[in-house]
Amino acid sequence: MALDLTFTEDEEAFRAEARVWLEANVPAQPLASFDTREGFEQHRAWERTLHDAGWAVVSWPVEYGGRGVNLVEWLIFEEEYYRAGAPGRVGQNGLFLLGPTLMDFGTPDQKARFLPRMARADDIWCQGWSEPDAGSDLAGIRSRAQLDGDHYMLSGQKTWCSRGAFADWMFGLFRTDPAAERHRGLTMILVPLDLPGVTVRPIAQLDGETGFAEVFLEDVRVPVDQRLGEEHKGWNVAMATAGFERGVSLRSPGRFMATAARLIDQWRERPDETLRDDVVAGWMDAEAYRLHNYATVSRLMAGGTIGAESSVNKIFWSEMDLHLQSTALRLLGQDAEVDGNRWLDGFLFALSGPIYAGTNEVQRNVIAERVLGLPRSAG
Amino acid sequence: MALDLTFTEDEEAFRAEARVWLEANVPAQPLASFDTREGFEQHRAWERTLHDAGWAVVSWPVEYGGRGVNLVEWLIFEEEYYRAGAPGRVGQNGLFLLGPTLMDFGTPDQKARFLPRMARADDIWCQGWSEPDAGSDLAGIRSRAQLDGDHYMLSGQKTWCSRGAFADWMFGLFRTDPAAERHRGLTMILVPLDLPGVTVRPIAQLDGETGFAEVFLEDVRVPVDQRLGEEHKGWNVAMATAGFERGVSLRSPGRFMATAARLIDQWRERPDETLRDDVVAGWMDAEAYRLHNYATVSRLMAGGTIGAESSVNKIFWSEMDLHLQSTALRLLGQDAEVDGNRWLDGFLFALSGPIYAGTNEVQRNVIAERVLGLPRSAG
Amino acid sequence: MRFVFDEDASAFRAAVRDLLDKECGPADVRAAWDSDAGFSAARWKQLAEMGVVGLTIAEADGGLGLDETGLVLLLEEAGRVALPEPLIETTAVGAPLLQALAPDRLAGVASGDTVVTVGLSHCPAVSGAAGADLLVLERDGALHAVAAPDVDLTPVESVDHGRRLARVDFAPAAATVIAAGDEARAAVALAFDRYAWASSAVLCGLADRMLELAAEYAKQRHQFGVPIGSFQAVKHKLADALVKLDFARPVVHRAAFSIARDDPDRAVHVSMAKAYASEAADLAARAALQVHGAIGYTWEHDLHLFMKKAWALGAAWGDAAWHRRRVADAVLPRLPR
């Protein structure tokens, strides 16, 4: 079968169904920020609503709370979701990062235990990867997990855990082999945040909200069946997750298409010929990102895999987001500095894009080394 | 005395005198490219005309063929020179790089011997710095000069010698201490290109003209009185020259002001609103560069020195030049690809800016290390 | 929605790459620059034998009967070697135009005997005019098909010496007209879009090759005791250009599909393709030149063969800014679809 960029009748029907449901169910008033306790619970309730109607995780198997659609349909759903102005996904770290990783690496018991609760927002997850001395250099992790019978004893400190202030569970990398160095001897472990020995310190971000947290662990006992994947092989598990994160799942095109459409609305409100080219370039970027993602999922559906392309993707969306938001701020002119305007919030959020999920500098190294074959180096 | 950005009566009178002379004497028809033999000699004749009227090297002492004006007046002359559309300076490597270095490091005999002939274009000089394995890494120089009584015996290969195809003399760095490494044990030596053992191989550049040359040296005997500065201290001499090159003297603001004015003329001919901002940004850059240069020469005249600022300057003018030329090409639209149009020539020339006189990457390292104090590294 | 090429397309692409790797190295491109026609008739014949030249011509007329989605990967391959032959002019633009308006004039095209080019009146010169046997020329709102002996050429030198631009004079006559009125207008618009889109595909191939050359050089060239490819300044410059290229490709592929299906948003899709591909090639050229340094600035080194085609095709048929303006004119008043 040759290149075909038209949607099938099934795909169009799925889009129509999603659109109808979203139009009827998306809250008329925006929810409070999910980086506040109140907003977090409002968003949890919305996740429950999504789940109960079968829209929480459309591409997951039905048994775990999804509806088993393919990746093209997932992209379609995402387009409709953001087009409808629906709330941000407070559960995204679980749903879009840990979820797929669990399906690949989890035991049947783990899948049955964690996925349905995750889909229903009974458990909301945060990541526990970075540490004070392990940011861009993730292999510098020092937090330890010591095997003690049928438990691991965890100790150490995780930081920059997004949504960590109010989350229920954390998935994180711990050093299980203290003699191993760098990315060897690490293990992925799932940790409930209400265990004895866990202390969560919320951290306020640029906008003043507690968008992330530090998590301190002192002799925290976690049963071995909460290990994800093999012992000492956590790096592979994490890299698979990071591939999802940077690749297709964290920033679906629908989000930027909606932002670009809003940018054009903003331009129409106050047309500024000087910014015309920047506005249309932003819209084109969102379109190009959409096409690129359809090509990626088509390749995945045809049996392909994602490698260093996820780094290419991450650089593109993070820079596009900054371009869209800052162009809108320039359209606002002197009003841009007024706190609480939606574009300023968007800009502050977009600033984190080139930093988190692996800085763009690290991604450029990955591209140069893995795609172009340039030699590794410290520099 | 406080900040004063108005020109004095003397400065205005100097400007008027230069303008009158240039209007009367600049050739009505453009000369042939100085990267051809015919054009080289046409330019040599023009240099002689300049010299005889006292305009070749206005800031040099009168005894060497200049008129002893200060650096502000030199900048004024350069503005008038390019404003009048006068020919490029075929002697610039000598006049603006070696000349000032000779005045700092040369013996009285050397000054008397070389400077007046240089000013009169009797000798036209090229640089002999780069070698096949010493480009960005200039300290990798391998060409040797071995002391043999009252002569040095030179051997090795120099490359990317601008104007080298037709020049009379070359100034270059040679390794006099074979045991020394990197930037130690180098010596600056002045070499006539008609000596036995010298072979000049012209190299065609992007536009097909022989803009530079390779110079092969096989047992070339050069008297020791053609050494500039101390033996083994050539690096210091070269760095002083490079400071001139990147700093104030190689790219005087007048050149870019004239280019920016032409760009605006081009815009008026075919106004394109999409490019309006780029056009005015180019003009502003030329203005900013002019102001920056007046500030630099004011500081020099007040007893200051140039250090890493020369790297700042070089990055700015090389990027500005590319911006000016490529904006003009964009204004030309589909005509941009037609060979021999003046902007295309300018663009091809501008492309060399970020490469020569030390790549912009090396300049950024210099700025980061010397101005911001960041640690050195291979990367 | 199936945004992936099938195995046949990949196999065809691989076969063309094999041929061009053998037959169209940098020395061959230089030879073409120095030739009268600006390209090699022998290599054009080889491409014809593979079916490439007649790819867009109906099977009944001796072609493969494929559309733009079948051609786009091969245009990328043409870009990778800076192919001097008129694949854009004949196969991407001329043949489909004749197929629609004057299929009787297609004789000899698929076999490589008749080289076609198309000249549109709002473009300053006709590309590939020197070597064309049949010229389709717009004049006063009509399209004329004129044989080479019946035109006068005034050469216009392009920065890409392989392009052989010329201003073309001829005597329009009733017998030369192949379309007029609305039909001609629509055909001219479509031919322009095909030129812009096909140039985009070639530009992607050029960018790809320039990045490859730069990466190779960066692995071999040592300065400061290490390969320059180990410096982040080199790595990140090339990585940024690669990101740009990676996002240009699907846009160019979508434009191929939109032309093939006569999508109502064809113009927007083509303009996006030309804008992205022109900028990707420009960025790749800049990055590659900077990584090569002075050696890349010489006539002797091969890099300029690719850079110059990139600059020429980047400017031809509307540059990036022109095409973004066309998108803006469509999008700012109303979003497509």
Place this chain on the structure above:
Amino acid sequence: MRFVFDEDASAFRAAVRDLLDKECGPADVRAAWDSDAGFSAARWKQLAEMGVVGLTIAEADGGLGLDETGLVLLLEEAGRVALPEPLIETTAVGAPLLQALAPDRLAGVASGDTVVTVGLSHCPAVSGAAGADLLVLERDGALHAVAAPDVDLTPVESVDHGRRLARVDFAPAAATVIAAGDEARAAVALAFDRYAWASSAVLCGLADRMLELAAEYAKQRHQFGVPIGSFQAVKHKLADALVKLDFARPVVHRAAFSIARDDPDRAVHVSMAKAYASEAADLAARAALQVHGAIGYTWEHDLHLFMKKAWALGAAWGDAAWHRRRVADAVLPRLPR
């Protein structure tokens, strides 16, 4: 032509830096953010005692009688510490305006007892309104001087919590008018240019400090076993921002001179200053944040105090694009001078 500051200017700058290093650390800025007025009256008094507050006021009225060229370096120092006090509003804009139109209203300004701000009607809100004692307000083409008790403020929160924007309501009366007609129009245009220029100078100081913070952090922070400042990606990002800043400064200094001498090209010179300084600060903020990584994205770290003032002042009084447009309107029809 003497484009260099004299020793007096350098000494004054050094003295102000000493004071601010002691009295206006990041903790002090945070305290100001949390205060009612948005700034510290005690620190304002200290600045007044040094002559900074009354710098632009005639000696006869208790000031130093200096002009913009005497103030510009001190505004850069204010930027370096993200000074919350209304140096722009009172010293750069309010005092010279009153000096020209209503010198009798200058009482207490130089001594720091009377804080002045100026509100122009085409700007959405008045900065520093919360802590001002005397407000000069444009209304229907006239300028009014109104004491704080006679105005109603509706706060508008800026991303820079130290700016205390407010919409201001008051009852215009014959007694409040200090200028009308052409005189008021010229004064408003001049006040706008002074706001834009003074913001430029503060933006240069902010950029300088952010680059300094980033360089410090890059020396201390280790990843992959080395200080991150040894990576070219970090070095080159900061170097590029430094280049931009280095070229912004002389442009800002020239604008100071042009305002002081009432140069006919004042508007072009001010617009160039604001365009360069806004972009330099924006680039420095982006570079500094990226170099800091996540820690720079927190409320706890000091970087955001500087970034937010840079964003606010970058947008206020015309952003870079607005000012380039003003330059274009002057330059494209005819080149200045």
